[in-house]
Amino acid sequence: MVYLTRKAEFSASHYYHNPEFTPDENQRVFGKCNNPNGHGHNYTLEVTVKGKVDPKSGFVVDLKQLKDVMSREVLDAFDHRFLNKEVPEFSTDVPTMIPTTENLAIAIWRRLAPKLKAAQLYRVRVYETPDLFVDFYGEA
Amino acid sequence: MVYLTRKAEFSASHYYHNPEFTPDENQRVFGKCNNPNGHGHNYTLEVTVKGKVDPKSGFVVDLKQLKDVMSREVLDAFDHRFLNKEVPEFSTDVPTMIPTTENLAIAIWRRLAPKLKAAQLYRVRVYETPDLFVDFYGEA
Amino acid sequence: MVYLTRKAEFSASHYYHNPEFTPDENQRVFGKCNNPNGHGHNYTLEVTVKGKVDPKSGFVVDLKQLKDVMSREVLDAFDHRFLNKEVPEFSTDVPTMIPTTENLAIAIWRRLAPKLKAAQLYRVRVYETPDLFVDFYGEA
């Protein structure tokens, strides 16, 4: 049983806002992240799959397939986008998630888990900056 | 004569658009960076000053002053901002600059150069991503 | 359930010495780290908390509170200090810990665990250099 991790990057913008909060609450909870014009990050995504090594190939997962799934399900949808306006998990009206790093990790897990075949999704890690990252293992 | 460099980071969003281009030209020249909702980056700024070492302090520049100038003139204005809408160099109507990494380096030079006293500004480096950066030395 | 990690840095000096060892034993076990003048490192601290995401904020923990706790309990006490002389865990006479990376991780856990409220401390990681780090999960 081995765990293989592949990194990728995407650049996106976001802001934090809860429509059920008053403006003061939004400012107090979210500070400068509440700016509705948005601001952005170079996000780093690490996707870890686990599985047995195929003795014929030496691979736990076909890297090209993993890369394609990551590109199609995540990067194409998130890269160079304003998350609050252009990514459904964060932009539809009812119910929606605030695009924090925590929720990004959960949303990416939900996109990837059903699309991976040979190997099992083990962990999604998202770095918002080099100093802040979130791990999600699919735990309820 | 020594050269001292200090790094700082800011997160901002931007997009590329020339109002004198047709939509097709904007798309051809700027590609996915033309998305008007903006996208973002964790920019890394490196400011280099040159000067003689003060024998009393061993410093070429008072680091606290340098940090304060960088914060006041650049970080406070750029961090968590949509550059095209909130930073004058990139948002006023006539004439304005497109917020490319090249123009960010030039704009930051113009903000810092007149505010540094003891030491002379030598270079402004801006990383848009770890794989792309621009240096500006104040050359015409 | 998500795991959020925040990094911070501090610069400190230390040396390794067991007063119950002979000078020869101290030299054999600790080598050049036994130099009583001390030497130093840029330590990197990673603090990981786990918890459920608050649906109102999208946060597992208030980042500002986490940062404040890390600053008050660890950085203010350790940064720009000689650990063997100025930090109680490593400087009081009886009984004391040698300020190895292992013991730094344990001491930092003990400082942080009782101060975190909303989210639970999950892991403390301390890098002494980029090539050496220790993880502590609070396991006996």
Added chain:
Amino acid sequence: MVYLTRKAEFSASHYYHNPEFTPDENQRVFGKCNNPNGHGHNYTLEVTVKGKVDPKSGFVVDLKQLKDVMSREVLDAFDHRFLNKEVPEFSTDVPTMIPTTENLAIAIWRRLAPKLKAAQLYRVRVYETPDLFVDFYGEA
């Protein structure tokens, strides 16, 4: 119980080829990694051991011994080598492993686990590039 990790680097070349595959299959499965002349990487190895902290030394493991074991068992054998021709796990005829990152992690585990004494091997991580790494915990 603490977990201590030490990094090291080695430079090696390899290629991927299964002699039971047809040339077309080798090309389809391995792509440009199938080039029999080999290509190379700066591999980064992270070895994690777990154990209790010795109260006399403050160490979970004697770092010099750990470094010596890593050098003798892994770096001396792998560094500046063509893995498919010069490292037994990947070069002997029957049966052999393809030198993928997955199999490198497993082979390194098998080399290190029986040689570590005071502390127990917990994880072997191998980076093939900064964007791709494999973890092995000795799980069947």
Added chain:
Amino acid sequence: MVYLTRKAEFSASHYYHNPEFTPDENQRVFGKCNNPNGHGHNYTLEVTVKGKVDPKSGFVVDLKQLKDVMSREVLDAFDHRFLNKEVPEFSTDVPTMIPTTENLAIAIWRRLAPKLKAAQLYRVRVYETPDLFVDFYGEA
């Protein structure tokens, strides 16, 4: 006048050998790099161009064109190759260059300089490892 730098990576293998040296000289001068099976690296290439910023685009160079030139002239030829056997500068019989980091930087300069149009090639930097790199500015 600004200087824009773009990074890229390639993985290749090489060895050092001068056919005019005796085996002893080759061993003395090149050490373990003389192993004829080759060993490998994840090379990092930084290409810097200089030029004026086009006021219409804000660019000193069309990044897509720069990327295409780097891929076509360097990466496609060097990546996943054994430099001594597959790259003409290092593999043809008379006269040839030893594929040291120094000569890699010079060879890459010669490939890129005639292909860049809008902006002028200013510097080629090649990292063999994170701890060793060479800069070439086209100086005789």
Added chain:
Amino acid sequence: MVYLTRKAEFSASHYYHNPEFTPDENQRVFGKCNNPNGHGHNYTLEVTVKGKVDPKSGFVVDLKQLKDVMSREVLDAFDHRFLNKEVPEFSTDVPTMIPTTENLAIAIWRRLAPKLKAAQLYRVRVYETPDLFVDFYGEA
């Protein structure tokens, strides 16, 4: 003409103090760096030499010789030392230098320049932290 750079690290402690300053001046100018117990850093040293590539070896400098000079002249003297007490440039009474990053770069230049033979010393860069570094080119 190529420029080759080699990195190395050392861990040391230091503090800033000018005996001609009053305690208040020392505190005002040096802040928490004035703590006489010292604090420490993992310094990164980059040494750049320039010269012509020897066509027989492909080298601008014998890397082993460069490494030996760096170890003997700098690392052996600075690593695991309290600079103010154990390194002559910073510890002798009259006249002495305050061990700032600026003065470290100058002191290292003076140690290395006379010892390098084949290639010429071009630049000494010293990182005190990843966010602060000084370059010295031997300019008066």
